[in-house]
Amino acid sequence: xxxxxxxxxxxxxxxxxxxxxxxxxxxxxxxxxxxxxxxxxxxxxxxxxxxxxxxxxxxxxxxxxxxxxxxxxxxxxxxxxxxxxxxxxxxxxxxxxxxxxxxxxxxxxxxxxxxxxxxxxxxxxxxxxxxxxxxxxxxxxxxxxxxxxxxxxxxxxxxxxxxxxxxxxxxxxxxxxxxxx
Numbered sequence: 496x497x498x499x500x501x502x503x504x505x506x507x508x509x510x511x512x513x514x515x516x517x518x519x520x521x522x523x524x525x526x527x528x529x530x531x532x533x534x535x536x537x538x539x540x541x542x543x544x545x546x547x548x549x550x551x552x553x554x555x556x557x558x559x560x561x562x563x564x565x566x567x568x569x570x571x572x573x574x575x576x577x578x579x580x581x582x583x584x585x586x587x588x589x590x591x592x593x594x595x596x597x598x599x600x601x602x603x604x605x606x607x608x609x610x611x612x613x614x615x616x617x618x619x620x621x622x623x624x625x626x627x628x629x630x631x632x633x634x635x636x637x638x639x640x641x642x643x644x645x646x647x648x649x650x651x652x653x654x655x656x657x658x659x660x661x662x663x664x665x666x667x668x669x670x671x672x673x674x675x676x
Contacts, residue, residue, distance in 0.1 A: 496628040499589050499596055500564045503557060506622050511614045512577050513569040513584050513622075516553050520570055523580035525549045527603045536640035537601060539663030542566060543583065564589050571602065571615050581606040584615050586623070594630040596623055600646075612643070616650045620675060634673040635660070647673045 506513040516524065527533055528543050542560060543552050556568045567586040572579055581602055588597030598619050600612055623629040634652060636643045644654070652673040659667035 497626065498591065499586055499623070499627050499629065500561065500567060501627075503561065503567065504569070504622060504626075506569070506618050507574065508614065508618045508621070510574055511611065511618050512572040512574055513615065513618055514572060514577070516556055516568060516570045516580075516583070518550065518553060519578065520580040521549045521553060523603065524553070524583075527580075527582065527601070530604055532604050533601055536637040536643065537599075537662075538668075541601075542568065571600070571611065573611065581611055582615075584619055586619065588633065594628050595633065596627075596629045596631075597633045597635070598623075599634065607642075612646045613649050616646055620650060630676065632675045635670045636673065637662075638669050638671055644671065644673075647675075651675050 503515055504513070505515070524543065534544065542555065546552050546555070560566050565587065569584045570580050571582040571584050573581060583601050585599040586596050587599065588595070598616065600615050602612055620632055623632055634647055636647065638657065652675045654671050655674050656672040658670060658672060660670045662668035662670070
C-alpha cells in the first residue's frame with residue numbers, strides 16, 4: 496500500500512477528475528483566489544493566496560510544498576469537461592505514524608450547488624482509503640459553513656469537536672472538527 500506523497504495522483508470517478516493543476520488553469524485559479532466569497536469560510540493562510548504570481552503558485556504546488564509533504568493540491572474538474580478548472584482539492588496534515596490525512600476543498604463560485612464538492616470529497620476519501628495506507632481522514636470547517644458541513648456529512652464524516660483555532664484572523668475562529676475512518 497502506498498503512502499500519500501509517493502506520487503501525484505490523477506483521480507477519476509463517474510463525475511469528477513482530480514488532476515495536477517496546470518498552467519492552463521492559471522486564469523481560473525486567479526479568478527477564484529480573488530473572489531472573497533470563495534474564501535469567506537477558509538483560513539487566511541492558504542497557499543494559493545500567498546503569492547500574487549499565480550504561475551509561481553502553480554509551480555509551488557509541486558515543489559517544496561509537495562516534496563516536504565506539507566500539502567498535495569489537485570485541480571477539481573468535471574469529467575465531461577476535464578480542461579475546465581472548478582476548484583482545488585487539498586490533502587494536508589499528513590501524519591505517517593498515525594496513518595492520518597486531512598482534506599480541504601474550495602470551488603469557484605459558479606460551480607457551487609452542483610454536487611461537485613460532495614463528489615470531490617468522495618473521490619478524495621475513496622483514494623485515501625483504497626490506494627494509500629491512510630486509516631483516518633479529518634477535516635475542519637467554520638461553524639458558519641453549513642454547506643461544507645453537509646458535504647462532509649454526506650460523505651460519512653462525523654463532527655467530533657468544536658474548538659477555537661488560529662485561522663489567521665484577528666480573533667480565534669471557532670471550527671468544527673470532522674473525522675472519518
